Amino acid sequence: MNKSMSSLINVWIQPGPDDIGHSIDEFLSRLKQPTIIQLAGLDASRTRVISTLLHGNEPSGLHAVFNWLKSGKQPAVNTVFFIGAVAAALEHPRFFYRHLPSERDLNRCFKEPFEDYPGLVAKSFLDFLKEEQPECLIDIHNTSGSGPAFAVSICNDLAHQALVSHFVDRLIVTNLRLGSLMELSEQDVPTITVECGGTQDEQAHLLAIESVDRFLLLDDVFQYPATDRELEILYNPVRVELKPDVTIAYNIAPVEGVDITLPLNIEHLNFGVVDTDIQLGWLGERGIDCFQVVSHEGKDISQELLRVEGNQLFPKQPVKAFMITTNPIIAKSDCLFYAVTCQG
Numbered sequence: 001m002n003k004s005m006s007s008l009i010n011v012w013i014q015p016g017p018d019d020i021g022h023s024i025d026e027f028l029s030r031l032k033q034p035t036i037i038q039l040a041g042l043d044a045s046r047t048r049v050i051s052t053l054l055h056g057n058e059p060s061g062l063h064a065v066f067n068w069l070k071s072g073k074q075p076a077v078n079t080v081f082f083i084g085a086v087a088a089a090l091e092h093p094r095f096f097y098r099h100l101p102s103e104r105d106l107n108r109c110f111k112e113p114f115e116d117y118p119g120l121v122a123k124s125f126l127d128f129l130k131e132e133q134p135e136c137l138i139d140i141h142n143t144s145g146s147g148p149a150f151a152v153s154i155c156n157d158l159a160h161q162a163l164v165s166h167f168v169d170r171l172i173v174t175n176l177r178l179g180s181l182m183e184l185s186e187q188d189v190p191t192i193t194v195e196c197g198g199t200q201d202e203q204a205h206l207l208a209i210e211s212v213d214r215f216l217l218l219d220d221v222f223q224y225p226a227t228d229r230e231l232e233i234l235y236n237p238v239r240v241e242l243k244p245d246v247t248i249a250y251n252i253a254p255v256e257g258v259d260i261t262l263p264l265n266i267e268h269l270n271f272g273v274v275d276t277d278i279q280l281g282w283l284g285e286r287g288i289d290c291f292q293v294v295s296h297e298g299k300d301i302s303q304e305l306l307r308v309e310g311n312q313l314f315p316k317q318p319v320k321a322f323m324i325t326t327n328p329i330i331a332k333s334d335c336l337f338y339a340v341t342c343q344g
C-alpha cells in the first residue's frame with residue numbers, strides 16, 4: 001500500500017501483477033480495509049472508476065479487478081478501482097456477509113448522515129470522486145439469487161445506455177433513492193450499477209472479467225458498441241418488502257405456522273413475465289398483510305400488486321420480477337424482489 005487517503009481508505013498506486021497475491025483470497029487478505037487502486041492510462045487526461053465489493057458477499061467485481069491487475073495491461077485512460085466492504089468480505093466465512101452485522105449496508109450510505117463507519121467511508125469516497133471528476137463510474141454487484149445479468153441506473157440518457165451496453169443488454173431505470181452509489185449520476189458523473197448474476201455463478205465472474213477487460217481498453221465508452229443486441233429497458237420497479245416481524249421459509253410445500261413460504265426454485269421467475277395465474281408461494285393467516293410495497297407516491301400498493309386465493313399467493317396483475325432472493329436474511333433485511341408492472 002502506498003498511502004492512506006484518510007484513516008478509512010487505503011490508496012494503492014499502480015500495483016504490479018506480483019503485488020496482489022496468487023489468488024482472489026490472497027488479494028483480499030492484502031487489502032485489509034476499503035481500498036482505492038490507481039492506474040495510469042494511455043490518456044492521462046481522463047479517469048474512469050470501477051467500484052466493486054460494496055457488498056462483501058458479491059465477488060464478481062473483485063475477480064475482474066484481480067484479473068485486470070494480473071494481466072499487467074495499461075488501460076486506455078486513468079483508472080481507479082474502489083474495493084468497498086473489505087472487512088465484511090474478510091469476516092469468516094469469507095465472501096459471506098453483505099455487510100458486517102453490526103454495521104449498515106455500505107451501498108445505502110452514499111447520502112447524509114455520514115456519521116457511522118460505513119457512512120464515513122462513503123463520504124471519503126465521494127470526496128475523492130469530487131476531486132477526481134471521473135468521466136464515468138461502473139459499480140459492479142452480484143444478485144443474491146441466480147438470474148440473468150442486468151444494469152440499474154437512475155438516468156436513461158444515451159450516455160448511460162451506452163455504458164450499460166458494454167456490460168449487459170437489460171437496463172432497469174429507477175427513481176428510487178436509497179443512498180446507493182449510482183445516485184452519483186445526479187452530480188454529473190454517469191454511473192451505472194451492473195448486477196452480473198448470482199454470487200456463486202461462475203458465469204457472473206466471467207461476465208465481469210470479460211466486460212471490464214474490454215471496457216478499460218476502449219478509448220470512447222460513450223459510443224455504442226457495434227452489436228445488434230437491443231437494450232431492454234424496464235422502468236420504475238417497486239420493492240416488494242416483508243414487514244419486520246414476518247416469518248419466511250423456502251420449501252416445496254407450505255410450512256405450518258410461517259407467514260410466507262416460497263418455492264425453492266422461485267428465482268426461475270427472474271425477468272420472465274409472471275402472469276396472474278402463476279403461483280408465487282403460500283401465505284399463512286396474515287395473508288397479504290405480510291407485505292409492504294410502497295409506490296413512488298408513497299402509497300402501500302400490496303393489495304394492487306398481489307392477491308391471495310385460499311393460501312396461495314399470485315400477482316394481481318402481470319409483473320416482471322427480478323432480484324428475487326432465496327436468502328431469507330436478505331429477504332427480511334432488504335427486499336424479497338423488485339417488480340415492474342407490465343402495463344408500464
Ligand SMILES: [Zn+2]
Binds near residue numbers: 142
Ligand atoms: Zn450488491
